[in-house]
Amino acid sequence: MKATLIYGKGDIRIENVPDPELKDPTDAVVRVVRSCICGSDLWPYGSKEASDEGARIGHEFLGVIEDIGSEVDGLAKGDLVVAPFVWADNTCDFCAEGLQTSCRHGGGWGMNGVDGGQGEAVRVPQAQGTLVKLPVGEDSALLPSLLTLSDVFSTGHHCAVTAGVSEGDTVTVIGDGAVGLSAVLAAKRLGAEQIILMGRHTARTDLGREFGATDVVAERGDEGIEKVRELTGGDGTRKVLECVGHEAAMDMALGAVRSGGTVSRVGVPQYDKVTAGSQFFMNNITLTGGVAPARAYIEELMPDVLDGKVEPGKVFDVSMGLDDVPTGYQQMADREALKVIVTP
Numbered sequence: 001m002k003a004t005l006i007y008g009k010g011d012i013r014i015e016n017v018p019d020p021e022l023k024d025p026t027d028a029v030v031r032v033v034r035s036c037i038c039g040s041d042l043w044p045y046g047s048k049e050a051s052d053e054g055a056r057i058g059h060e061f062l063g064v065i066e067d068i069g070s071e072v073d074g075l076a077k078g079d080l081v082v083a084p085f086v087w088a089d090n091t092c093d094f095c096a097e098g099l100q101t102s103c104r105h106g107g108g109w110g111m112n113g114v115d116g117g118q119g120e121a122v123r124v125p126q127a128q129g130t131l132v133k134l135p136v137g138e139d140s141a142l143l144p145s146l147l148t149l150s151d152v153f154s155t156g157h158h159c160a161v162t163a164g165v166s167e168g169d170t171v172t173v174i175g176d177g178a179v180g181l182s183a184v185l186a187a188k189r190l191g192a193e194q195i196i197l198m199g200r201h202t203a204r205t206d207l208g209r210e211f212g213a214t215d216v217v218a219e220r221g222d223e224g225i226e227k228v229r230e231l232t233g234g235d236g237t238r239k240v241l242e243c244v245g246h247e248a249a250m251d252m253a254l255g256a257v258r259s260g261g262t263v264s265r266v267g268v269p270q271y272d273k274v275t276a277g278s279q280f281f282m283n284n285i286t287l288t289g290g291v292a293p294a295r296a297y298i299e300e301l302m303p304d305v306l307d308g309k310v311e312p313g314k315v316f317d318v319s320m321g322l323d324d325v326p327t328g329y330q331q332m333a334d335r336e337a338l339k340v341i342v343t344p
């Protein structure tokens with residue numbers, strides 16, 4: 001079968017790899033129907049050291065179960081399923097707490113002999129705990145939105161949940177990438193009244209407005225913070241959702257939050273330290289967030305997707321086949337594409 005490999009910075013290749021087979025009785029083999037490229041895939045794409053051996057990549061996919069191990073209950077060959085961006089048993093103590101990203105028997109895609117999601121098929125470890133059955137056919141128009149449960153919409157939701165966004169809340173979302181826009185949608189879904197989206201790409205902030213943003217701030221840095229304060233009677237918002245991962249974005253988040261408020265971050269941090277000095281202390285700011293346990297949210301979010309109450313799949317603006325994935329990475333890195341969906 002064909003799959004996507006990364007050989008280093010800017011070097012993505014589609015190659016033939018061995019077809020996946022069951023290794024453990026807890027495995028399933030899934031034929032991928034849709035996958036996508038993540039903003040977080042762009043970090044290795046922009047920085048990975050060159051290597052003679054490519055590494056499998058991709059961690060968001062949905063597909064059809066083609067083969068299933070003897071110890072997997074509740075799923076069957078032919079089921080259409082979505083996989084969260086890490087695999088997990090969904091039974092250990094961390095999983096029971098809704099922290100499947102810390103599963104004692106789980107792991108990531110595209111590492112340690114596990115397939116990546118950007119390929120024609122994937123061997124799924126801990127299939128019973130990992131995969132969630134989708135009650136639609138593989139020709140459903142809902143597939144893009146259902147695919148976002150794998151990562152991007154679940155991550156935006158996690159950001160809003162860990163920030164404690166609730167009915168009538170005021171929220172600033174930093175970043176107009178697919179995660180930021182998903183965070184807008186998630187905050188709106190949880191009842192936020194004022195949602196200020198900080199971003200400067202009009203096509204993206206327009207989608208943000210469609211998702212529920214009440215205000216858009218294009219300015220950055222101190223100027224951006226000033227604009228947020230102007231829009232909030234000088235105070236800032238109670239919740240700030242940081243969906244970028246750069247230090248400058250975190251600095252803006254800490255500047256835009258109201259005293260007593262919460263900053264949640266889900267952008268993969270490209271920095272080691274947070275500047276959390278006296279202002280942070282004197283204003284009683286809470287800092288939270290982290291990697292999203294998507295598996296914990298799929299059942300909760302799916303009904304709204306099936307009902308069409310939310311359409312998170314609108315973040316996909318470019319669609320392509322597997323052979324074009326190297327171009328898809330380039331388009332996303334150049335910000336020509338917001339998020340690329342792949343039909344292998």
Ligand SMILES: [Zn+2]
Binds near residue numbers: 091093094096103104
């Ligand atoms: Zn677990």
